Amino acid sequence: MIFTSLMQVWLTRSLKPFIFENNSEPLDFQSVENLGLYVHIPFCRTLCGFCPYCKVVYQSEAAKQYKSALLKEITLTASSLSEKKEVTSLYFGGGTPALMIDDIKDMIDHIKKYFIVRDGIGVELHPNDVGEETLLKLKDAGVTMISIGMQSFDSHCLRALGRSMPDYSQIFEAINKVKFDVVDMDLIFGIPGQNIEILKNDIKTAFENGATQISTYPFIDFTYANNRNKPQTQKEKKKMLEEITHLAERCGYVRTSVWTFAKPQTGKYSSVTRDNFLGFGISATTLLKEQFKINTFSLDGYSQRIDQDELPTSLTLKFSERQRMVYYLFWNAYSMQIDLQMFEEFFNKPLTGIFGFELWICTLLGFIKKDSHKYHLTARGAYYYHRIEQIYTTAYIDKMWNVSGKIAFPDEIILR
Ligand SMILES: C[S@@+](CC[C@H](N)C(=O)[O-])C[C@H]1O[C@@H](n2cnc3c(N)ncnc32)[C@H](O)[C@@H]1O
Numbered sequence: 001m002i003f004t005s006l007m008q009v010w011l012t013r014s015l016k017p018f019i020f021e022n023n024s025e026p027l028d029f030q031s032v033e034n035l036g037l038y039v040h041i042p043f044c045r046t047l048c049g050f051c052p053y054c055k056v057v058y059q060s061e062a063a064k065q066y067k068s069a070l071l072k073e074i075t076l077t078a079s080s081l082s083e084k085k086e087v088t089s090l091y092f093g094g095g096t097p098a099l100m101i102d103d104i105k106d107m108i109d110h111i112k113k114y115f116i117v118r119d120g121i122g123v124e125l126h127p128n129d130v131g132e133e134t135l136l137k138l139k140d141a142g143v144t145m146i147s148i149g150m151q152s153f154d155s156h157c158l159r160a161l162g163r164s165m166p167d168y169s170q171i172f173e174a175i176n177k178v179k180f181d182v183v184d185m186d187l188i189f190g191i192p193g194q195n196i197e198i199l200k201n202d203i204k205t206a207f208e209n210g211a212t213q214i215s216t217y218p219f220i221d222f223t224y225a226n227n228r229n230k231p232q233t234q235k236e237k238k239k240m241l242e243e244i245t246h247l248a249e250r251c252g253y254v255r256t257s258v259w260t261f262a263k264p265q266t267g268k269y270s271s272v273t274r275d276n277f278l279g280f281g282i283s284a285t286t287l288l289k290e291q292f293k294i295n296t297f298s299l300d301g302y303s304q305r306i307d308q309d310e311l312p313t314s315l316t317l318k319f320s321e322r323q324r325m326v327y328y329l330f331w332n333a334y335s336m337q338i339d340l341q342m343f344e345e346f347f348n349k350p351l352t353g354i355f356g357f358e359l360w361i362c363t364l365l366g367f368i369k370k371d372s373h374k375y376h377l378t379a380r381g382a383y384y385y386h387r388i389e390q391i392y393t394t395a396y397i398d399k400m401w402n403v404s405g406k407i408a409f410p411d412e413i414i415l416r
Pocket residue numbers: 050051052053093094095096124125126127148149150151186187188217218219220221222
């Protein structure tokens with residue numbers, strides 16, 4: 001808490017915290033370039049204790065109502081466009097989007113009435129969903145990238161997370177038959193009982209069985225999660241991250257972000273690293289030049305707002321310019337690089353003029369290296385990013401999601 005407050009004050013040169021208020025303003029996205037889209041599908045068969053995301057147990061009637069509200073939210077937002085707008089990508093996350101497999105095509109078709117999706121469509125999958133029939137339906141709907149939440153291939157680690165072993169031969173066969181441009185597999189490290197050998201085997205198994213990319217997440221114990229088994233210590237996680245990085249290097253995989261490693265010349269699955277995006281559905285966030293907004297986490301609250309032809313926004317943050325810059329740098333650093341020209345185009349101000357001192361310190365500490373156009377995060381920088389990300393997740397995201405899970409439309413949330 002003290003760490004996040006100090007960093008915040010120092011980087012934004014202001015005592016003003018991030019204040020999220022209960023207001024719902026029109027969204028200023030019509031002329032934004034490089035806009036991404038995200039759709040949240042909150043339904044799951046059962047709820048995993050370790051998972052912090054906004055989710056509810058699947059019920060067909062609730063899913064039916066959700067679909068119609070979701071289509072209406074898209075219409076409410078996009079009807080301000082005078083013509084179809086090009087967007088970079090469209091991601092479906094959850095929850096378990098495949099529980100609405102027969103609706104995904106309708107959702108994509110509806111989105112395509114207003115948007116032209118340039119770089120592909122991605123969907124998150126639970127391992128139990130990965131069968132030939134589901135994958136064919138996704139392909140038919142226009143999906144080009146999939147991300148499978150494997151977590152680990154080790155039965156003890158899965159058990160520690162409260163998961164059972166899926167049928168891997170069926171999963172690998174299906175991915176082998178129905179091809180996608182990107183196949184991401186999510187792996188968690190720092191699970192109790194996991195050792196370096198198990199982790200290495202998880203990574204090898206993923207790449208040998210169809211993954212073009214792996215996403216490696218440090219196990220985080222959210223305060224409101226229901227983890228029977230706690231994550232390993234920070235020291236163990238550090239060792240594991242070093243091993244992941246070495247193994248990926250030795251095998252020739254490219255580090256495409258702080259968390260992801262990919263086979264060379266393959267695309268990226270990444271629903272978070274974009275400068276601007278619109279989010280639809282409960283809990284979805286929207287990030288624009290001056291606004292950051294978050295939708296209600298409540299299914300009922302969502303439907304009620306939509307029924308009244310209103311956006312289901314629960315909280316909005318109006319960025320100061322400096323806060324927006326810090327936010328921009330945080331997410332760009334996540335993709336391992338900060339492009340000087342792109343920063344200047346976005347803010348109309350030079351990066352080095354504003355953050356020259358911080359960049360100098362980070363270079364001295366060996367966190368970043370500069371070439372002619374960009375600053376690149378080093379492996380050391382990526383480790384500290386991981387640490388800071390975990391601290392912010394615990395201080396900011398945990399608080400925000402915890403309150404939002406309890407109150408449909410909170411009056412205010414202040415993050416310092
Ligand atoms: C929305 S979730 C899961 C997608 C899919 N429903 C599934 O269960 O496989 C996206 C990813 O976040 C990661 N994740 C979830 N909870 C986590 C936690 N407590 N710590 C670290 N990573 C976590 C998992 O790797 C997960 O696959």
